[in-house]
């Protein structure tokens with residue numbers, strides 16, 4: 262799992278490391294890594310490094326210092342370097358001196374546009390982890406000037422104008438081709454993938470000073486390691502049977518999609534209970550389908566909610582399922598029922614895992630307010646309130662557990678915003694719960710497989726939830742192949 266640390270934690274660790282490293286050493290490590298990445302991008306884009314033109318946008322903090330030092334390193338490789346200084350009297354003194362010694366030039370913002378217009382690469386060293394609020398006018402203007410030109414932008418540590426801890430954007434901001442960060446990933450890198458572009462991590466020796474991460478991002482190897490694989494002793498029951506309570510006679514789609522997703526996700530057995538039994542059976546003959554949850558037979562986890570309605574019947578189905586003593590993934594209508602009358606959760610056996618999968622609107626119903634800019638904090642708050650794993654859907658899906666663990670699933674395009682997509686996700690979560698996975702891991706892994714299946718199904722054209730179900734095996738094959 263990749264770890265992600267908040268800027269507060271990064272700063273604490275940096276302070277500790279700064280105290281035991283020679284003056285300026287950390288910044289030199291960071292800047293050298295940055296210069297290497299800028300040179301690589303120049304070579305990729307222009308087939309040369311020497312003789313190319315780099316423009317540095319330099320703020321008054323250490324982020325600007327990194328850019329200036331990197332400029333000095335690039336000069337040694339024959340790059341023409343011009344630093345546009347936002348506050349000439351406050352620019353990092355040692356970095357500016359190093360750049361000048363190496364033959365780089367510095368100009369004021371008034372001269373910025375003419376240099377930016379000729380740049381092969383622009384380096385954004387305006388603000389880093391100490392950025393507060395939206396960019397001040399002079400910085401915002403510089404960002405807008407850089408946006409007018411074709412040259413790719415390399416962001417130093419993070420794209421200026423994007424909140425380091427939440428990835429939120431509320432005004433002019435840099436959209437980088439590549440972000441070169443130092444020491445560890447910060448939340449912005451997972452939560453604002455479109456603004457960061459490719460993220461390169463430069464090791465400056467910080468990792469040993471950082472404790473447990475604040476956030477996680479699952480790698481494909483984590484998913485491959487967690488995904489249930491039947492052994493020689495297994496039969497259809499031993500791998501975990503998942504029950505699906507979804508859909509209605511009038512709207513059988515949710516039932517077909519959630520059940521199909523569960524069929525594709527694991528090798529065991531899927532039971533269906535509800536008014537869409539005939540349609541489900543016709544589409545998925547391997548499913549054991551009945552009309553009611555009361556005669557569904559034994560399962561190791563339940564999926565409940567999509568298309569069950571929010572009336573008395575839906576509520577009775579949910580209460581019955583919550584009383585079965587097995588893990589439950591409550592989605593869609595089940596979320597609304599819980600939000601309206603949380604007493605329904607009284608039916609739940611204490612300690613039985615529950616996964617809730619709200620989108621922003623359902624979150625608002627559950628919590629009385631929207632998720633806001635800090636999505637990990639929002640998911641954690643709901644997880645605590647409901648003593649449940651909360652999978653907060655959105656462009657970057659966040660999964661939080663009541664114990665505070667949270668993961669971010671960086672999207673692979675936006676094709677998943679299609680009708681029925683959530684039913685597929687809930688089927689994936691349910692089948693992993695039935696296989697006995699830790700519910701936070703189950704939901705985190707399901708979110709990743711869902712987005713990977715979405716990308717495979719879409720291949721850059723619109724897709725559908727049915728295609729998503731069909732792409733699950735390809736996603737799993739890819740994950741297994743990549744992790745060997």
Ligand SMILES: NC(=O)C1=CN([C@@H]2O[C@H](COP(=O)(O)OP(=O)(O)OC[C@H]3O[C@@H](n4cnc5c(N)ncnc54)[C@H](O)[C@@H]3O)[C@@H](O)[C@H]2O)[C@@H](O)CC1
Pocket residue numbers: 275279287288291292320321322323324325327387388389390391392393394395396397400417418443465
């Ligand atoms: N501390 C360290 O040892 C290291 C720090 N590094 C770099 O240092 C950066 C952090 O440096 P600093 O703490 O000096 O701060 P930053 O450079 O992130 O930002 C602080 C400066 O930006 C200005 N500023 C803040 N908000 C602004 C806004 N909204 N609009 C315009 N200007 C704004 C402040 O007035 C201040 O001058 C990291 O992001 C990283 O790039 C790296 O060199 C690695 C080592």
Ligand SMILES: [K+]
Pocket residue numbers: 324385386387388389416417418419420421
């Ligand atoms: K920056």
